[in-house]
Each structure stands twice: as C-alpha cells, then as structure tokens.
Amino acid sequence: xxxxxxxxxxxxxxxGAARRAREKGLYRRSAELLALLGRHAEAAVVAxxxxxxxxxxxxxxxxxxxxxxxxxxxxxxxxGDVAEAAAAHARITQxxxxxxxxxxxxxxxxxxxxxxxxxxxxxxxxxxxxAKDVGKTIVSYEQHLSQYPEDTEAAERLAVxxxxxxxxxxxxxxxxxxxxHQAGAPALQKLVEALRRVxxxxxxxxxxxxxxxxxxxxxxxxxxxxxxxxxGQSEERYAGRYRVVRxxxxxxxxRVLEAVDELTNETVxxxxxxxxxxxxxxxxxxxxEAELARSLDDPTLVGMRALDPEGPTIVYDWMPGGTLTDRxxxxxxAEVRAISQRVLRALSVLHRHGVVHRDIKPSNVLFDPAGQxxxxxxxxxxxxxxxxxVTGGLVGSLPYMSPEQITGGAVSAAxxxxxxxxxxYQLLTGQTPFAGPDFxxxxxxxxxxxxxxxxxxxxxEYDALIDTxxxxxPEERPRDAFECERLLSALSFRxxxxxxxxxxxxxxxxxxxxxxxxGAAYLAxxxxxxxxxxxxxxxxxxxxxxxxxxxxxxxRWAGLGSSDLxxxxxxxxxxxxxxxxxxxxxxxxxxxxxxxxxLDGAERGRVLAALSEVGFDGVSAGRSPCVRSRxxxxxxxxxxxxxx
Numbered sequence: 001x002x003x004x005x006x007x008x009x010x011x012x013x014x015x016g017a018a019r020r021a022r023e024k025g026l027y028r029r030s031a032e033l034l035a036l037l038g039r040h041a042e043a044a045v046v047a048x049x050x051x052x053x054x055x056x057x058x059x060x061x062x063x064x065x066x067x068x069x070x071x072x073x074x075x076x077x078x079x080g081d082v083a084e085a086a087a088a089h090a091r092i093t094q095x096x097x098x099x100x101x102x103x104x105x106x107x108x109x110x111x112x113x114x115x116x117x118x119x120x121x122x123x124x125x126x127x128x129x130x131a132k133d134v135g136k137t138i139v140s141y142e143q144h145l146s147q148y149p150e151d152t153e154a155a156e157r158l159a160v161x162x163x164x165x166x167x168x169x170x171x172x173x174x175x176x177x178x179x180x181h182q183a184g185a186p187a188l189q190k191l192v193e194a195l196r197r198v199x200x201x202x203x204x205x206x207x208x209x210x211x212x213x214x215x216x217x218x219x220x221x222x223x224x225x226x227x228x229x230x231x232g233q234s235e236e237r238y239a240g241r242y243r244v245v246r247x248x249x250x251x252x253x254x255r256v257l258e259a260v261d262e263l264t265n266e267t268v269x270x271x272x273x274x275x276x277x278x279x280x281x282x283x284x285x286x287x288x289e290a291e292l293a294r295s296l297d298d299p300t301l302v303g304m305r306a307l308d309p310e311g312p313t314i315v316y317d318w319m320p321g322g323t324l325t326d327r328x329x330x331x332x333x334a335e336v337r338a339i340s341q342r343v344l345r346a347l348s349v350l351h352r353h354g355v356v357h358r359d360i361k362p363s364n365v366l367f368d369p370a371g372q373x374x375x376x377x378x379x380x381x382x383x384x385x386x387x388x389x390v391t392g393g394l395v396g397s398l399p400y401m402s403p404e405q406i407t408g409g410a411v412s413a414a415x416x417x418x419x420x421x422x423x424x425y426q427l428l429t430g431q432t433p434f435a436g437p438d439f440x441x442x443x444x445x446x447x448x449x450x451x452x453x454x455x456x457x458x459x460x461e462y463d464a465l466i467d468t469x470x471x472x473x474p475e476e477r478p479r480d481a482f483e484c485e486r487l488l489s490a491l492s493f494r495x496x497x498x499x500x501x502x503x504x505x506x507x508x509x510x511x512x513x514x515x516x517x518x519g520a521a522y523l524a525x526x527x528x529x530x531x532x533x534x535x536x537x538x539x540x541x542x543x544x545x546x547x548x549x550x551x552x553x554x555x556r557w558a559g560l561g562s563s564d565l566x567x568x569x570x571x572x573x574x575x576x577x578x579x580x581x582x583x584x585x586x587x588x589x590x591x592x593x594x595x596x597x598x599l600d601g602a603e604r605g606r607v608l609a610a611l612s613e614v615g616f617d618g619v620s621a622g623r624s625p626c627v628r629s630r631x632x633x634x635x636x637x638x639x640x641x642x643x644x
Contacts, residue, residue, distance in 0.1 A: 109133055116140060121147070122154060134161055145177060152178040156187045159194065163229040166246060168197040171229060179207070180560065180613075185215045186228075193225040195559075202571035206555040238270055239308040242315065254286070258318065267318040269302075271379075272311055283312070289378045290314050296353060300346035302366055302376035319374065321367025324423075328362055329430035336427045337493040339365065339373045341485060343420060346375035348481040351413045355381050358411060360419035361400045362426070398439040399432045403472050406440055414474035417484055421469025421477075428462055429454040433470060444472070457498035461491055531587065540587045541569060545580040546641045554583060554641055556614045564610035566638045585638040591629040596636065597622035603634035611636055 004020060112127030116136075125140035141158040145151060155178035162170035175183070175191035183191075188211040195204035204222045211218045219225070236244040242259040248269075257270040273286045293304035293314065306315040324339065331339065343365060350357055357364075359380040366376050380396055396405050402418035404411060425433045425448065433448030448470060452460045465487050471477050478484040531540050546554050551573065558568040570584040596607050597620075611621040624640040 109136075112136060112140070116143075122151070125154070125157075129157075129161075134165060137161060138165075145174075149177055150181040152181050152183045152187060155181075156183065156190065159187075159190055160230060163190075163194065163197075163231070168194055168229075172198055172200075176560065179210075180562070185211060185218070188214070189218070189225050189228040192222060193228040196222050196225070197229075199570060200558065202555060202573055203558040203568075206559045238272065238311055238313050239306075239315075242268065242270055242313075244270070254282075261315075267320070268305060269316040269318050271314040271316060273313075285379055286312055286314075289381065292355060292378045292381055296349060296355070296378075298346070298349045299372070300342055300349060300374060302374045316376070317368070319366035319376070320369055321371055323367075324362035324365035324373070324427075328426055331427060333428075333493040333495050336424075337488070337491075339427070340420075340424055340488055342373040343375055343423070344481045344485045344488065347413070347416050347420065348485075350375075350381070351416070351481060356411045356413065357381050357416050357419075358405065359396045359400075360416055360423055361397045362423065365423075398443075399434065399436065401439070401443060402474070403444050404474060406443055412474060413480050414477045417469055417477050417481065418471075418474075420484070421466055424469065425451065425466055428458060428466075433466075455498065457496040465491065532584070541584045542587050542638070544583045544585055544638055544642055546583050548581060550641050551581060553615055554581060557638065557641065558583070560610070560614060562610045562613065564606045564634070565614065565636050568638055583638060583641065588627050588629050588635050588637065591627045593625065593627050595622070596624045596626050599626060599628070599634050603628070607634050607636045611640075616640070 002020075006017075108127040109131035112124045112131060112133070115121070115124035115127060121140045121144035125137050125144060128137040128140055138158060138161050141154050141161070144154055145158065148154070155174045159171040159174035159178070162168075162174060171194040172191070175187055175194055178187045179191055188207055192204045192207050192211065195201070195207065201222050208218065208220060208222065212220075236257075238244070238257075238259065241261055241263045243262055245258040245260060245267075248256050248258050254271060254273045257272060259268050259270050260266070261268050271289075273283060287309070290304070290307045290312075293301075293316070294307070297303065302319060303317040304314060305317065307313070308315070327335070327339075343360070347357065347360075355378070357375070357378065357380070359377060360375075364375065364377040365373050368374055396402075396419070400419040400422040402411075402415045403409075404415055422433050425431075428451050431454065434442035434446065436442070448466075450460075451458060451462045451466055468487070469477055469484070478487060530543055532543055533540060554568070554571065557565060558571060566588050567586040568583050569586050572582040572584075596604060596611070599607060607624075607626055608621050611624060616624065625637045626634055627637060628634050
C-alpha cells in the first residue's frame, strides 16, 4: 500500500489516486482503481504495463471495447512467453475468439483450430494458410464458402490451393462458384486454365468470351492462360522414390499413374493393383503381367523398369505420346500402315514366347518419345502352348473380342489377329466393325459392313484383308502375325481425298475431341448404349446428342457448374452447323425421375432457377426432365438439351 495513494482514495479522489499510483509505478493498483471507475479500457492498458496480463484481459473484456481487445490481443500475441497462457485464460472466460487472436502471430495452427471450432471458417482458413497446413486451409475455405458462396476472393484462393495439390477438378469447382458471383478477370483467367487441364476446352472458350467482355485484350487462345494457376505436385509416393503427378487411367482392379522417379528425375508410369489379396486372381494376374513384361524386352512393347511386390506396383516406361485412342479418325493412311506394322511385330514377339495378349484395342497401343507405337498392358495375357481353353469368364474388351474368347474356346495367335482386325477396321473407317450394344451376338453371327461401304473413297482393296482377319473360324484367319504383315504390305495405303470428320460416329470409342485431357478416354458402352466409361473420372458418363441450335445453351450449362444441373464433363463440337454436338454428362445416380413441374416446392424452385440461369429455351423449363437423387436432391438432366 502507498500512503499517498490511500489518502487520495479516502478523500474520494479515485481518479487522482489511479493517476498517482501509475506515476509511482504501482500499475496493478492503478488498474484496480480505474476498474472501480468503470474505465476498463484504461485499466487494461495499465495492467499490461504492470505485466499483469490476466488482469489486462479481464479489464479489456469488461470494457467491451473491441478496439481495446484487439490491441491487447496484438500485444500479447507478440510475447512468446505468455501468449499460450493468455489464450488459455481467455478460453476460461469463454472468449475463444480472443484466445485465437492472441495465438495468431506465433501459433497460427492453434489459432486456426480455435476459429474453426467457433465456426469462423474464414479466420480459420487464414490461420491455417499462415501455418502452411494446406489440407485444413482447404477444408476451412470450403466450409466458409458453403455459408458465403458469394465470397469470390475465398473461392479463388481455394482454387489456387487445390491446383497446387494437383486437384484440377477441385479448382474448377471453386472457380465456377466464383464465376457465378461476378468474379473478376483474374478468377476467370484461372478458370480458363483449370478447365483446359481437365479437358474441357469447349467450356474454357465460353469463359474466354465472358473474360473478354471484361478485358478486351484477353487472349482468345486457351493455352495462353497456363501461368494463371500453379501446377500441383502430388504428395503421393510409391516405393519411396516415385512421386505421383496424376492418375491417367483406372479399371476394376487398379490404377495407372504418371509419376516422377526422384532418383533419376525421369517420368515413369506406375500400374498399381488396388483390389484383392495376395491369393486372389487379380493379384495372380498382376504378378504374371510383371513376369511377362520383365522377360519380354523388345522395342515394340512398353518397357518395364521395376516391380514393387509390396505395393504391388509395376513401374513402366512413360509413353508421352498418349494412346491410339486419341488418333482414331485422324491418323493418315501412312500412319495407319506404320502403326499396324508395329502392332503386328509386337504380336509376333508375344506369340513366339507363347503369349496371347487377348486385349488388343486402341488404349493399349501407346506412343513413346520418338512417336513409335508400342503395345502395352499384359494384364489379360494368356501364357500357354497357344492352345489352352480359357475359363473363368470373359477376358478382353467386347468391341474387339474374338468369337472364341466369347465362347470360352481355345485361344491362339489367331485370337489376337481377330482383335487386330477390329483395330485396323477402326483406323481405316473411324468406327469399330460392330456397333453394339449386343457385341456378343454380332461377333458370333454377323458380318461387319465392308470397309469400302463405310468409307467409299478407300475403294475395295482393304476389304479382303479385313474379311480374312474377322473370320469367325480361327482357322480361316492368317496363320500368324508374319503372314498378316505380308498381306498388309501388299496394300497401297495411298491417301484419299475425303473428309475425315464425315466418318461414322458409330464407334465404340468416340472420335478424338480437342477438349479431351491427355490420357483420358471414353471406353466401350456398357449394357446401355447411351452409357460410356470415362477413364479419367472412373465413372459412367451419358452420351447426349444436342441440336447445334442449342450450342450456346449447352456451353452455358457446362460452364455454370451448378449443383442443380447434371454435370457436363466434355463436349464434342464439330463446328458444323449440320452435325449434332455430342455432350458427355456425368451420370446422376438412379433416383425418382420426374418433370420439373412435378417436383415439390423448394426443389422445383432451385431447378427452375438453375435452368433460367442457363438461359434454357425451346421447351418449357417446367417440363424439363429431372431426377430426385439420393445424393444431390433434385437435378435437371442434360437430356433436356436434346428435346426438339
């Protein structure tokens, strides 16, 4: 106690006593007196000068002055010796926001957790971002945007983070959200690049038109926006040295990944088994593929580098030229001859070693850095005396499958030559020999249309070879790959003057699209002819033909990214006013189908609002087909675009 200060208190001069106590360095006493006067803000400042941070917090909170509280938090946040303890004291008083503010400068991760628990997701995202915890930053931004979807700045930041982790599809979703709420030019530039990366160049061009309305100097070229988004590096690794860049394909039993060998800095392909146990049939086939690939070292086959049995993972040479799928309908006849010869030489290597490939198709023909075709994927290969009977169900791809594979008969070199015949037919005409969907009956009982009838400009010189290769009886096909190559060499493969894009669209694999991402492919239809498999998404997609007059509506639909509209993942636009546009829409899970005007209240309102935003016309929006999905609620179906 100080006599002078006490005397002032007894005289009733509390303000004077507080001032005198502070002058004498009696900060705690001064703070107490100021608090008695209700001057909590000053009391907080004085208490902090005394090092009494608990009293300072109590006084600041009692003041209710947010400026004082903020200043106190800033000051305490600089003091590493007391920041955590001060934050703990703030939590005791149930002021978790104050605790988070104190922790932000020195302990941003803890501050972020505090903000997150309070539901202050934007503050949490900024703290986690400062702490370089990308995963929690992304989650926080997503939570924030679920409450405030109009925050375009947050959506743009989320997109950058997702792209930085290699999640380009996540970046597209975030930027589409920003675009729906009047995003500026920088966000639209990022959206163009994100759409390009996932293979949606058509939608990217729509965004460019919108961007140029804001900035007329913006480039018309989709490729000009590559610097807008970071290029992510995946954190996924295999065998300790292979860093995954992206997934380029998937199937029922595994995935194919592009990766970097961090020991050599070379790009490689990883084939990773993802189903079954060590005793399962899938594992046995996988290990047999590895053994075959290791023993068959030939420049016409995709080379194997290593095997990690713990994965299990096979490491292959990377084929930067993509697959033959991307060249169907566009390859010149000279290229068709060169590719066919390479495939036949690869088959001759396999057959000499007693191996039947059993899955010859465009996606299994890949191109190396020199542009040379190589045969890959020995996962379905059959190792035997070339005369064993295959059991255990169909192995291969139905559009290219020989009759003996379908019936479970003996496989031989002739089996692969039949599949090669289907492949050659497709290279020449742009379509597979049989249209499906009942490939089984067609392979067993029907004769395919002549090449000359599908593409008259070629004449009849290719008909005899195709007829021989596609003979139902294996004994009537060429004796081996050498004989087939001799027959092939006798053909001219002279270029003809016809429009490649007029080739029939009736194909087990659609014509190449400029909008398709590298490595993506649409595989043969499932049991339903309108359903296809998109390897990039590992999901079924629906193929929809759209009248060219609806081109703008289609692109708006694709670019909007609304959760109330069926997602359109790709567009094949031939830029021909007389040809239909083909859209590929992500299949909505089966649910109750209805028309928009049959939906209830809020669902109907959301769907009609989404259709209105697209600018839907021609058919009453209220009569548009919808599905009430278990996962997404009511969704307007893209098939409405086909309505006349």
